[in-house]
Amino acid sequence: MNDVNLARALHVLAVVIWIGGVSMATTIVLPAVRRGDLGADRLKAFRAVEHRFVWQARIAILVVGLSGFYMIVRQDLWDRFGSPAFWWMHAMAGVWVLFALILFVAEPLVLHRSFQRWASTQPDRALAWLQKAHYLLLALAVVTILGAVAGSWGGALF
Numbered sequence: 152m153n154d155v156n157l158a159r160a161l162h163v164l165a166v167v168i169w170i171g172g173v174s175m176a177t178t179i180v181l182p183a184v185r186r187g188d189l190g191a192d193r194l195k196a197f198r199a200v201e202h203r204f205v206w207q208a209r210i211a212i213l214v215v216g217l218s219g220f221y222m223i224v225r226q227d228l229w230d231r232f233g234s235p236a237f238w239w240m241h242a243m244a245g246v247w248v249l250f251a252l253i254l255f256v257a258e259p260l261v262l263h264r265s266f267q268r269w270a271s272t273q274p275d276r277a278l279a280w281l282q283k284a285h286y287l288l289l290a291l292a293v294v295t296i297l298g299a300v301a302g303s304w305g306g307a308l309f
Contacts, residue, residue, distance in 0.1 A: 154223055157219040169250070170292045172204050173213075185278045194270045197250060209254050216247055232284035239298035246295045250288070270309040 152161075180200050183189050189196035197221065231237035232244075253262075270277035 158221045158225070162218035162222065164294070165211040167173050167217065169208050169211035169215060170289075170296065172208055173285065173289050173292060176200070176204065177282065177289045181278065181282040181285060185275075185282065193231055193274055194267070197278070197281075205258070206256065208250075212247065212254060216251065218245065237302065239295060239302040242291075242295040243299055248293055249291070253288075254297075261308060296305065 180189075181197070183194050183199045184200075187193055190201075228240075231240045266277060266281070
């Protein structure tokens with residue numbers, strides 16, 4: 152296995168862990184939390200799951216970013232960012248930046264405290280907003296993954 156193949160394998164594995172976790176949180180955990188299936192203290196239940204996954208997601212995002220950047224540099228793929236046919240390259244970079252900002256900047260510095268305050272006074276609204284935000288992020292990620300897989304194999308999704 153050469154270095155680019157190893158980088159690609161790590162890249163895909165990290166995307167599976169990261170976006171698979173987002174999918175699980177969005178479609179299974181958050182609905183269960185909102186219904187109270189994981190206990191009466193819904194905020195505590197959410198924090199218990201989120202606390203365990205956030206570091207997995209952060210590590211996966213770092214691996215995705217490093218391996219993606221490595222493949223771009225190693226294969227000199229910079230020109231793809233100038234072509235509309237490679238829109239999925241922009242989407243991958245954009246989704247990565249968005250999640251990296253959320254998980255490394257917004258969540259620990261702003262969202263954690265403000266969401267806690269909001270959820271303690273208006274748990275139904277806060278959890279509903281959180282689930283909608285997760286659905287939006289998941290939808291962006293799914294479209295990006297579909298486009299990237301189709302595009303990297305010569306096809307075009309859009």
